[in-house]
Each structure stands twice: as C-alpha cells, then as structure tokens.
Amino acid sequence: xxxxxxxxxxxxxxxxxxACLMSMPCFGATVKIGDLIASPESFxxxxxxxxxxxxxxxxHREEHAWINVSDESGVIGVWLTKEEADRIKVTGDYKHIxxxxxxxxxxxxxxxxxxxxxxxxxxQMAIVxxxxxVIRGISDEKAFWAIGLTLLVVALNWGRIMVxxxxxxxxxx
Amino acid sequence: xxxxxxxxxxxxxxxxxxxxGTGFLLxxxxxxxxxxxxxxxxxxxxxxxxxxxxxxxxxxxxxxxFKGSLKWMQGMLVASLSWLVLMVLSAIPYxxxxxxxxxxxAMFDVMSGFTTTGLGLIQNLDHASNTLNMWRHLxxxxxxxxxxxxxxxxxxxxxxGMVCMYVGEAKDEKLLPNVADTAKAIWQISLVYLxxxxxxxxxxxxxxxxxxxxxxxxxxxxxxxxxxxGGFAPQSQNILYYHSALYxxxxxxxxxxxxxxxxxxxxxxxxxxxxIYKNIEMVSFMVTLTVTTSMALFYIGKLxxxxxxxxxxxxxxxxxxxAHTTTGFMNVYAGEFLKEWGTMxxxxxxxxxxxxxxxTSTAGGIKGIRMGIMVKALGQNIKKLISPSNRVYVAKYxxxxxxxxxxxxxxxxxxxxxxxxxxxxxxxxxTVMCGYGLEEAIFESAxxxxxxxxxxxVTSPAMPDGLKVVYIVMMWAARLEFISAFALVWKFVSxxxxxxxxxxxxxx
Numbered sequence: 001x002x003x004x005x006x007x008x009x010x011x012x013x014x015x016x017x018x019a020c021l022m023s024m025p026c027f028g029a030t031v032k033i034g035d036l037i038a039s040p041e042s043f044x045x046x047x048x049x050x051x052x053x054x055x056x057x058x059x060h061r062e063e064h065a066w067i068n069v070s071d072e073s074g075v076i077g078v079w080l081t082k083e084e085a086d087r088i089k090v091t092g093d094y095k096h097i098x099x100x101x102x103x104x105x106x107x108x109x110x111x112x113x114x115x116x117x118x119x120x121x122x123x124q125m126a127i128v129x130x131x132x133x134v135i136r137g138i139s140d141e142k143a144f145w146a147i148g149l150t151l152l153v154v155a156l157n158w159g160r161i162m163v164x165x166x167x168x169x170x171x172x173x
Numbered sequence: 174x175x176x177x178x179x180x181x182x183x184x185x186x187x188x189x190x191x192x193x194g195t196g197f198l199l200x201x202x203x204x205x206x207x208x209x210x211x212x213x214x215x216x217x218x219x220x221x222x223x224x225x226x227x228x229x230x231x232x233x234x235x236x237x238x239f240k241g242s243l244k245w246m247q248g249m250l251v252a253s254l255s256w257l258v259l260m261v262l263s264a265i266p267y268x269x270x271x272x273x274x275x276x277x278x279a280m281f282d283v284m285s286g287f288t289t290t291g292l293g294l295i296q297n298l299d300h301a302s303n304t305l306n307m308w309r310h311l312x313x314x315x316x317x318x319x320x321x322x323x324x325x326x327x328x329x330x331x332x333x334g335m336v337c338m339y340v341g342e343a344k345d346e347k348l349l350p351n352v353a354d355t356a357k358a359i360w361q362i363s364l365v366y367l368x369x370x371x372x373x374x375x376x377x378x379x380x381x382x383x384x385x386x387x388x389x390x391x392x393x394x395x396x397x398x399x400x401x402x403g404g405f406a407p408q409s410q411n412i413l414y415y416h417s418a419l420y421x422x423x424x425x426x427x428x429x430x431x432x433x434x435x436x437x438x439x440x441x442x443x444x445x446x447x448x449i450y451k452n453i454e455m456v457s458f459m460v461t462l463t464v465t466t467s468m469a470l471f472y473i474g475k476l477x478x479x480x481x482x483x484x485x486x487x488x489x490x491x492x493x494x495x496a497h498t499t500t501g502f503m504n505v506y507a508g509e510f511l512k513e514w515g516t517m518x519x520x521x522x523x524x525x526x527x528x529x530x531x532x533t534s535t536a537g538g539i540k541g542i543r544m545g546i547m548v549k550a551l552g553q554n555i556k557k558l559i560s561p562s563n564r565v566y567v568a569k570y571x572x573x574x575x576x577x578x579x580x581x582x583x584x585x586x587x588x589x590x591x592x593x594x595x596x597x598x599x600x601x602x603x604t605v606m607c608g609y610g611l612e613e614a615i616f617e618s619a620x621x622x623x624x625x626x627x628x629x630x631v632t633s634p635a636m637p638d639g640l641k642v643v644y645i646v647m648m649w650a651a652r653l654e655f656i657s658a659f660a661l662v663w664k665f666v667s668x669x670x671x672x673x674x675x676x677x678x679x680x681x
C-alpha cells in the first residue's frame with residue numbers, strides 16, 4: 001500500500017520535472033557579460049547565452065522592451081519582446097534583488113536597428129530565480145550615534161534655537 | 174606671532190562657515206531618506222549632518238572675534254583648504270553606505286563630484302539607495318557652482334574678504350558689482366535651469382518607458398550631472414542604461430548650456446542675445462568642437478567599427494560633446510575607446526577634454542577664453558612680424574564687450590595653460606609608471622586634468638592607491654585653476670620651513 005503510494009508520488013515528481021524541463025528553453029553554457037563587453041568583436045553576430053539579475057527598469061518601447069542585466073562581471077542591455085518582458089516581476093534596486101534570468105540571443109557589437117548600442121537581441125528568456133525584497137535591519141550602533149550626536153548638537157545650539165523660535169513667534173504675531 | 178594667530182582665527186571662521194553651509198545640504202538626502210523610507214541611509218546622513226555642524230560650529234567658535242579683514246592670501250587659503258576639508262567630511266556618508274572598499278575610494282568620489290569630474294570608484298551602484306544617489310548628485314551640482322559661492326550666497330553676507338574667496342575658487346567674472354549678489358545670481362540661474370531640466374528629463378523618462386517616480390528621480394539627478402558638467406548617473410552604465418536617442422538629445426542640450434559662462438547666461442537673461450554669437454568663448458568652443466569632432470568622425474569612420482553612419486555620428490558626436498564640455502556622460506562602454514576608436518580617435522577626444530568649456534562656468538579644462546586669447550595673441554604677433562613699418566597692432570576680443578589684448582593678459586593666460594599641460598604630463602607619467610599603456614594614460618590623464626570623467630578603464634577600485642592620490646590632487650588643483658592650490662602648498666611649505674628653522678636654531 002505504502003510502496004504503491006510512494007511510486008505514485010515519484011511518478012508525479014518525475015512527470016512534473018520533465019514538464020518543467022520541456023517548457024524551459026534549452027540553456028547551455030553561459031558567457032560572462034564582462035567577456036562580451038571586453039571582446040565584442042569576438043562575439044559580434046553570434047548567439048550567446050547569459051545569466052544575470054535584471055536591474056533598474058523594464059522600459060517598454062511599443063511591442064518590445066529594453067532591460068539591463070547584471071552579473072558579477074558587468075551589465076548589458078537586452079532587447080526583448082513585450083510578452084517576455086512582462087514576465088519579469090521584480091527588478092533590482094536598493095530594496096530589491098531582481099529576477100535572475102537566462103537569456104539566449106544574438107550579441108550585437110553595434111545594434112544598428114536599436115540606437116547602435118552594444119546589446120543582446122533576445123530570442124529566448126527564462127526566469128531562473130524570482131526576485132525578492134531585501135530585508136535590512138537597523139544597526140543599533142548607528143542609531144545610538146545618530147541620536148546621541150543630534151542631542152549634542154541641539155544642546156550646544158539651544159540658545160540659538162530659543163532665539164530663533166522667539167523671533168518666529170514675533171513674526172507670526 | 175599675534176598677527177599669525179589672527180590670520181588663523183580668520184581662516185578658521187570662514188572655513189567653519191563653508192563647512193556649515195555645505196552641511197545644511199545634507200538635509201536634502203535626510204528628507205529623501207524619510208520619503209523613501211530608507212532607514213539605514215537616514216542614520217548615516219544624520220550622523221554626517223551632526224558631524225558637519227559640530228566641526229563647522231567648532232571652527233567658527235575658534236575663529237570668532239578675529240581682527241582685521243581677509244586678504245588675498247587668506248582668501249585663497251580658505252578656498253583651497255575648504256575643498257580638502259569638505260572632501261574628508263563629505264566622504265563620511267559615502268563610506269558608511271558600504272559601497273566603498275576604502276575611505277580613500279570614498280574621498281576620491283567626493284573630490285570627483287565636487288570638481289565635477291565624474292570618475293567613480295563606487296561599488297554596486299545599481300543597488301545604491303535613493304538617499305546616497307541624491308547626495309552624489311547634489312555634491313556634483315553644488316561643486317559646479319562652488320561651495321564658496323554657496324556660502325557667499327547664504328551664510329557669509331559681509332566682509333571684505335569675499336572677493337578673495339570667490340576668486341580663490343577660480344571664478345573671476347563678476348555678474349553684478351557685489352560678490353554676494355553675483356553668487357546669488359549664479360544660484361538663481363542654476364535653480365531655474367534645474368526646474369526646467371528636471372521637467373524635460375522627467376518627460377523623456379516617461380516617454381522611454383520608465384515609471385513616474387523613477388523618471389522624476391533620474392531626471393533630477395541626470396540634470397544635476399549634465400548642468401554641473403559632472404557626468405554622474407544613478408546607474409553603472411551611465412547614459413547607456415537608457416538605450417534612447419531622445420534621452421541623449423535632452424541631456425546634450427543641458428550639458429552644453431551648463432558649460433557656458435555664467436556671465437553669458439546673465440547677459441542673455443538681460444536681453445543681450447547677440448553676445449552668444451560674438452563672445453570669444455562661444456566662437457572658440459564652436460571651432461574646436463567642430464575640428465575635433467570632424468577629425469574623430471573621419472578617422473573612426475575609416476576603421477569601420479560602426480555599421481552605419483547614423484550610429485557612428487550619434488556615438489562619436491555625443492562623446493565628443495560630452496568630452497569638450499567636460500561632462501563625462503557615456504553612451505558607450507569604457508573599453509570601446511581603446512578597442513574601437515583608434516589612436517587618432519583617442520587623441521582627438523583627449524584634445525577636446527583638455528580644452529574644456531567656458532571660464533566661470535561649471536566646466537573644467539583650459540577653457541575656451543584662453544584658447545581664443547592664445548589664437549588672437551598668435552595672430553597679433555604674426556602681424557607684427559610681417560608688418561613693414563613700426564605700426565602698433567592691438568588685437569581685440571569680444572567678451573561682454575570689446576576688450577584689448579594686453580601683454581599682461583597674454584602672460585597670465587599662458588601661465589595657466591602651461592600649468593594645465595604640466596599637470597597633464599604628471600598624470601600621464603604617473604599612470605604609465607603604474608603599468609598602464611601610453612594611450613590609456615593620455616586619455617585618463619586628460620580626463621582628470623580637464624575634470625571630465627570619461628574613462629578608458631584605468632579608474633577602478635583596483636587601481637593603485639598612489640595613483641588615486643595623484644588623481645585627487647590633479648582634480649583639485651585643476652578645478653581651482655592652480656593659484657589657490659599653490660597658495661596652500663606654499664603656505665604649508667613655508668610653515669614647515671619656519672618650524673624646522675626654529676628646531677635647528679634651538680639645537681645649536
């Protein structure tokens with residue numbers, strides 16, 4: 001009884017995994033963005049695959065969009081369709097880690113149809129890891145110094161603050 | 174001895190006022206942090222604000238009750254010293270943000286901002302807070318006008334030494350008879366353009382698909398970077414981030430206007446529109462920009478890097494204008510200069526960076542007026558040589574009216590030009606000594622000397638600390654146009670000499 005249930009679960013997991021793999025575009029070895037920028041002539045017109053975090057904005061331009069993708073070696077612009085761009089939910093900034101995406105597309109040293117920028121024209125895009133909000137705690141040490149120094153500055157300037165507030169009252173009257 | 178003490182008190186007093194004046198600017202990032210609910214940066218900026226107030230207040234207290242008035246030498250010392258003191262203090266929130274590997278890197282970025290250079294050593298800029306970005310761009314915006322100008326506008330309203338400090342910050346044009354009124358006029362012009370520029374760039378941001386909030390913030394910051402000819406941007410790819418010809422067009426308008434002399438702005442505001450065609454700086458700017466850009470286009474075109482003429486014109490023209498106005502906005506990757514522009518391309522852009530914008534503007538470089546005066550002086554001397562008689566030729570130039578070209582003016586102009594070129598050569602030598610190639614050294618050194626901010630890839634957190642210090646000194650000295658920087662160095666050396674002399678006398 002238990003064994004047949006286990007087999008069922010295993011079957012389900014295998015089918016789900018296969019379905020996932022089939023729905024995802026096939027991504028092979030990725031190239032570092034820094035390498036593309038450093039040697040653009042070597043990759044010009046070739047199909048490349050990159051993986052990185054979407055940062056900043058998804059900038060829609062009619063039926064397409066520009067995004068910028070960053071890995072630890074550099075940042076590059078990616079030109080993709082509106083449908084694919086709409087799948088990106090989180091972009092990286094101070095408060096967020098953006099979606100990590102895999103992109104397969106043509107690398108252009110000078111993308112003449114789109115401003116002539118060094119960029120990738122995406123053929124396939126997949127979300128590798130969904131982005132999330134960054135939880136930042138407040139440092140107790142910093143809070144102590146910020147409050148302590150503010151109190152010190154207020155205490156040292158107490159006389160001036162009183163004169164200023166009296167003047168303000170006079171103006172109001 | 175007593176005289177020396179009074180001088181120190183005077184310098185401390187004015188220095189304190191300038192520190193306090195710049196400190197009040199920290200209220201803007203503090204408000205930004207509150208609006209954007211960025212609590213950690215809020216604490217960083219609260220700590221920094223209080224330190225500015227304590228140190229500035231302490232200096233004012235030390236200098237209170239000084240006798241006499243500020244003379245030229247002390248004015249120069251206040252101007253040059255204030256830039257160094259503010260560099261150290263303004264780096265506090267930078268370093269506390271965790272975006273810098275060392276305090277030296279943070280100070281490098283502050284000096285780069287204040288001098289409107291725009292070279293950066295910041296790490297992970299794409300994840301920096303709005304608060305930090307506000308401070309980065311505010312530094313470059315205020316630096317364009319000058320911190321002394323800021324203090325003169327709001328805090329130091331009387332005193333004979335105001336002119337000395339104003340000139341010490343490399344501003345030699347008085348828009349109005351009174352220096353305080355001139356300082357206020359400079360701020361009025363900048364703030365009106367700030368409103369117009371932010372509005373225009375916000376509109377451009379919305380048009381290229383950015384959200385309302387980000388369009389506004391980017392519009393404000395990019396305007397500050399353009400107007401101050403600083404070249405800072407909120408994203409690591411600089412202007413390339415936007416992938417938009419529209420955005421580039423709007424920025425180019427403001428960075429060109431920003432590189433104009435404030436006296437020219439004032440003349441146009443007062444209805445004297447003809448000045449824009451006649452002014453020697455404008456003529457010089459148009460000629461040198463046309464020559465350098467045409468030659469760069471010709472030689473880069475021959476290399477066949479860009480697939481079509483429109484793309485080539487857009488990239489090369491934007492970079493050449495950005496270089497010539499000493500802004501440093503980039504719509505190409507740093508490595509592209511070395512890989513794709515060829516030796517002549519690098520040489521032309523380096524020339525443009527060294528020539529720079531207008532005097533009494535936010536721009537750096539040798540300046541258009543000096544180029545114009547040198548050409549006029551050359552023409553005058555050739556005329557004298559080929560003249561058959563003993564006729565006296567006095568060349569004239571148009572700068573707010575007809576001015577005679579005196580020998581004194583030519584001498585002073587040549588002195589500053591020689592100092593610029595010497596600084597450039599020091600930079601080239603230092604860069605080559607650190608193991609970089611000659612082309613890289615020429616490009617980067619021209620960018621640092623001209624307070625431009627374009628990089629060929631030399632400026633990075635990985636570059637040697639010694640080179641960072643050399644670049645900091647170069648940016649500072651070039652921005653102040655050497656005189657007040659030399660005054661400080663001379664004063665320091667003479668004080669050290671005095672102390673050493675006394676020690677030697679005692680030991681004998």
